Amino acid sequence: MDAVTSAAARIILICSGKGGVGKTTLTANLGIALAKLGERTVVLDADFGLRNLDLLLGLENRIVYTAQEVLAETCRLDQALVKHKQEPNLALLPAGNPRMLEWLTPDDMKKIVAMLAERFDYVLIDCPAGIEDGFKNAAAAAKEAIVITTPEVSAVRDADRVIGLLNTRGVAPVQLVLNRVRPKMMANQEMLAVDDVTDILALPLLGLVLEDEQVIVSTNRGEPLTLNGTASPAARAYQNVARRLRGENVPLIDPSKERQGLRAQLKRMLTKKIF
Amino acid sequence: MTVLDFINRMLGLSAPSASTAKQRLQLVLAHDRSDLNPELLEQMRREILEVVQRYVEIDIAEGDVTLETEDRVTALVANLPIKRARPLQPPLGRRLASAADAVNAGTSSPTPNSPELKPPGEAEAPATDADTRAPMPAWVSANED
Structure with missing residues (x-):
């Protein structure tokens, strides 16, 4: 990891309020997709009570330190960062572990994000569900939000x-990802x-x-869909989110047209369950 | 959609649920955003109607005060059909002036002649002693000229 300071790191909070709508899946896939596009990306798991980002990225066995040790100066930042093997542009930093005695404060969060912003282009913060302290911590350092x-x-x-809450905190822009559309x-x-x-x-x-x-x-395997370039609809959607974030003009899919067309029909035939 | 759903839909027995979801969401979000619960809203509705009734005769049964939301801006929308204006009411400036008198006179001012209900002639002669009153603000005297 070179120590070149990013001109302006994008610090993006990924949040939803409700749990189980796909925050962590989006963070993992977006992190990989951005890294593949050549962006130095770090995903920060701010949900240290119930952390799962490591699991979705397949990095659960490689975590040694967390942001807490970095803040306590018992380790350096680059020791705590877990680099993804297949996608070296991507690193994971867990904010803490579930056995943590002291909870991080919003100020801690700002400190750690400032350190990350010095060496990455994108800092994606995976926010915990809810709108209480966990959210406030995660949102403390965010400049924009999804x-x-x-x-x-x-x-x-x-x-x-x-x-x-994001509006009152002055986080902008706030953009929307609509997940699990049928x-x-x-x-x-x-x-x-x-x-x-x-x-x-x-x-x-x-x-x-x-x-x-x-x-x-993909979560079973710990390999985000965007990692292997699969042509599944969700993988394409996550890749497009990454491209739009970088300012590319990628048209949105039209759900009503998604199931028509010869190619779609053929694909449906091939992917239809036979037993 | 099951065959049964389809038949029900064709017969008009069940409406598509998406529109129900949208309506319910819009209502609940208007309340969430304004932090008003239905009881408070009902109380506010009654008080608004009371105030409006002092000025115009309105149809209470038709009167409606709701919260509506568009583009993340929540508006309080009052729809109050007016039957007719109340003819005996003094103009607004007068009544503000007498209301100011009542306030300036302090708590000793007798309440029975409530300023809002007074006919125009009496409005300038409050029951309290004139000496104890504070001088009138400029905008009030300008109004009485």
């Missing part, structure tokens, strides 16, 4: 609370439409991720 939600009433409501249900009007969600939350849409079984397969 709110991820699903087209369900509870997830959208919680996202709205989080957006309100085109068929949307077509049948049995799921909130994409426009409904963006209208209600009044955020620009950064990405649209279709419901994809491959996500579960």
Whole structure:
């Protein structure tokens, strides 16, 4: 890791309010996708009570130190950073471990993020669920945010609370990723439409991720979908989020057209479960 | 969607749930964002209606005060059909002046002649002793000229 100072590191909080909507999956996939695009990226797991980012990245056996030891100066930052083997542009830093005696404070968070911002282009902060202390810690150092939600009433409501908090903290821009979209249900009007969600939350849409079984397969293996360049819909969606973050103009998919076309039909035939 | 759902939808027995979800969300978010619970909103509605009734005769049954949200801005929307204006009311400036009198006179001011309900003639003659009153602010006297 060279010590060249980034001109302006992007410090992005990834949050949702509600748990289980895909924060950590997005952080892992986005981290890999950005690293593949040549960006020096670090993912910071701010959810130290229930940390899982290491597991999704397949790095769970390689964590020795955490941000807490760095702050206590019992180790150097580069000792605590866990570099991804296949994608050396990506590093993981857990904020702490579940057995931690003292909780990190917002000031600790600012210190550690400032250290990371010196040597990375992107600092992705995986925020814990909820809007209490864990959120406040994680949000303390964030400059911008990605709110991820699903087209369900509870997830959208919680996202709205989080957006309100981000606005009062002056975090901007705040962009939206809509996860686990089911085109068929949307077509049948049995799921909130994409426009409904963006209208209600009044955020620009950064990405649209279709419901994809491959996500579960990839978490089983600890290999994010974006790592191996698979053509699954979710992998493409995460790659597109990364490209849009860098300022590329990538058109959003249209869920209503996602299931049509000869190629899609052929693919469905080939990927159809036969037993 | 199951076959049964489809039949129900065709027969108009069940509406698509997405629109229900949207309506419920918009309502709950308007309340979340304003931090008003339904009880407080109802109390506010009653008080707003009371105030408006002093000025105009309104249709209470039709009167409606709701929260509406658009683009993350929550607005309090009052829809109050007016039957007719109340003819006996003094102009607003007068009543503000007499209200100011009541405030300046302190707590000794007798409450029965509440300033809002006084006919125009009486508005300038409060029951309290004129000497104890503080001088009127400029905007009040300007209004009485």
